C-alpha cells in the first residue's frame with residue numbers, strides 16, 4: 001500500500017513534469033455523493049448512470065445544484081452541453097461562491113454562459129470577486145471555436161492559493177495571478193460549487209433587450225464528467241482536509257507550461273471579446289493585476305468598438321433566487 005501510494009505519487013510527478021497539468025483522469029463521483037439539488041423541483045434530473053444531470057428552465061422555474069462540501073482551493077470541472085436554438089436571456093452558471101455565508105464580503109469565481117438570439121453563438125463570461133469587491137467587476141468575455149450546443153465540452157476552474165485559471169477543453173483561457181496589490185480581491189475563503197440555469201431576461205443578452213421566449217422552452221443544459229478535486233473543509237473542525245495529492249496537483253497545475261501558454265495567448269487573441277483590463281471608460285486607471293498585452297488590446301479595439309465607445313455598465317449582485325445568490329455579473 002505504502003509502495004503503491006509512493007509509486008502513484010511518483011507517476012503523478014512524472015506526468016506533471018511532462019505535461020505541466022496533472023488534473024486528468026480524476027475520479028468521477030456519483031451525483032448524490034458530491035452534490036445536492038438547490039432548486040427547480042422536477043427540472044433537475046439525474047441520469048440513470050447516477051453521474052450526469054440535466055438542468056431545465058421552463059416557464060415555471062429554472063434549476064440548480066450545489067456541492068455538498070465547501071472547499072478552500074481545488075479543481076472544479078464539468079463537461080457541459082448547452083441548449084440549442086433560440087436561447088436569448090437564458091443563463092447557465094458554473095461557479096464557486098460563498099455568498100450564503102458572507103453577505104457583505106463574499107468571494108466568487110464564475111463561468112457564465114449567456115444565451116443569444118441566433119442559437120449558436122453562445123458567449124462565455126468569466127469573473128471573480130474577492131471579499132465583497134462587487135463594486136469592481138473583473139469580467140472577460142469570449143466566443144468559442146466550436147458550437148457548444150452540439151457536443152459536451154469541458155469547462156474547468158483551478159483555484160489555488162496563488163492562481164485562478166479558467167480552462168475550456170484543457171486549454172487555459174484566463175490566468176489570474178495573485179498579486180500583493182490585489183489584497184482581499186483575490187478569493188481566499190472557502191466556497192461551494194454551484195451549477196444553475198435561470199431566466200436572465202433582465203440583463204443577459206444585449207443588456208436585457210431580448211428576454212427568454214418560452215415558446216422555445218424547455219431549455220436543457222446537460223452536465224457530465226463532473227470533478228471536485230480539492231480541499232474540502234470540515235464544517236465542524238473548520239480546517240481543510242485535503243489529500244497531499246490535491247495540494248501538489250493544484251500547485252503544479254498553477255504553473256502554465258510554455259505550450260499551454262501559447263495556446264492561451266492564441267485563444268485570447270482570436271476569441272476574447274471583452275476584458276475589464278482594456279475598458280478605459282470603466283476603469284480610468286487599469287487595475288493593478290492587469291498585464292496589458294498589445295495583441296489583445298489591438299483586437300479588442302477592433303472587435304468591440306462599442307465597449308471602447310462606452311456601454312453603460314450596470315451591476316447585478318446580491319440577487320436572490322430561491323435560496324441562492326446568483327453569480328454576480330454585468331450586462332452585455
Ligand SMILES: *[C@@H]1O[C@H](CO)[C@@H](O)[C@H](O)[C@H]1NC(C)=O
Pocket residue numbers: 105131183184185
Ligand atoms: C475582508 O473584509 C472584511 C470585512 O469588510 C475585513 O475586515 C477584512 O480585513 C478583509 N480582508 C482582506 C484580506 O482584505
